[in-house]
Amino acid sequence: MTVVNALDIGLAALVLALAAWTVAAREAFAAAVGYVAYGLLLSLVWVRLFAVDVALTEAAIGSGVTGVLLIRAAARLRGATPALDEPLAPPLRFLAGVLCAMVAGALAATVLLMPDPAPTLAPQAVGNLPSTGLGNAVTAVLISYRAFDTMLEKVVLVLAVVGVWSLAPDACWGGSPGAPRPARPEAALAFLAQVLPPLGIVVGIHIFWVGADEPGGAFQGGAILAAMWMITMMAGLTEAPPVSSTRLRLVLVSGPAVFLAIGLAGVVIAGGFLAYPSGSAKPLILFIEAFMTLTIAATLPMLVAGPPEQPPQP
Amino acid sequence: MSAALDLLTIVAILAGLFFFLAGTVGLLRFPDPLSRLHALTKADNLGLGLIVVGLLPRAGGLLGVLKLVAVWFLVLLASATVAQLIAGAIRRKGSST
DSSP: OOHHHHHHHHHHHHHHHHHHHHHHOSSHHHHHHHHHHHHHHHHHHHHHTTOHHHHHHIIIIIIIIHHHHHHHHHHHHTTSOOGGGSOOOHHHHHHHHHHHHHHHHHHHHHHHTSOSSOOOOHHHHHHTHHHHTOSOHHHHIIIIITHHHHHHHHHHHHHHHHHHHTTSOGGGTTSOBBSOOOSSOOHHHHHHHHHHHHHHHHHHHHHHHHTTTSSOOHHHHHHHHHHHHHHHHHTTSSOOOOTTOHHHHHHHHHHHHHHHHHHHHHHHHTSSTTOOOTTSHHHHHHHHHHHHHHHHHHHHHHHHHOSBOSOOOO | OHHHHHHHHHHHHHHHHHHHHHHHHHHHHOSSHHHHHHHHHIIIIIIHHHHHHHHGGGSOSHHHHHHHHHHHHHHHHHHHHHHHHHHHHHHHHHHHO
């Protein structure tokens, strides 16, 4: 067994142990912190599997943004009545355990019973890359081969924001999400929120741009841009725009709208919904991705900011 | 030349690992939260810095070197800020009880 093998086994054991610890943690906040660490370790696993695109997404979305959402939810629930602390009735607990074991067993059986070598579409995905003009097969899969799924994912993101906003009390509808700005922002956090965004914006746009040929893309780049907006809002340097803002709403829907418009244009020009005319596939893909990045960068902070809690300014 | 660079890599990374070890021992053994926080800065600042120094000869070009240094700078910035925030929270909690 080589050193690298031993390290891989150690990493896998660490991921499993952390997963078990996160499930077993009694306090919501501790479980959320465990989940963030678990996501970061998992992204190392993806790097070891040579899936750098997935690793970036796991670190940015799975661990980062989801972690922020979970930690905020845990902090909000801290003062709430612990209605869920009552243990379930024993038969129900037993049933839940059996169900979980069945799902885990089915997943394990699927993975273990896979033929070796596993069936793969990777050669076709790489073989058709020239028709898209892209160098990164993952981006080609996302925006070209299965463009329909990716477009619907963006629609789901916008729907999630609509869902969060619909929790607003009637009096606050049209106001800004989240709590009002503190009079004096915390000094250390405010400093970070001033130093980090210039760097983060450059890195986010870079990751979106290189996504055409190297690991990266709209989702990862957009998540970094979103994080920059989140940190300035958390530090109290800016306030979220009111949900009635037309500009905000335009940015939120721009990604799916541009995607849909180009997809419909493909029916006329290229002979199929979401088909790109040959020769101009790459510029069109980058055009769509730019608006998707914008949508993601606006959607994720709006999900974290939560429903409007302030009455609209007259 | 390359032997000297290899030696630099080995020595710097070993020294970095030592500081990570010291920081982890401190995190596990120190009695109160503020001391434990103090122990962690050894790992982040010196440990990671030495490992970055050790990896510089292997970065393959100026761009790689700049990226490694940028990673170290960002970790420094983030860890210093988080340490301040946690310490502030501990202090507020301590003064209220």
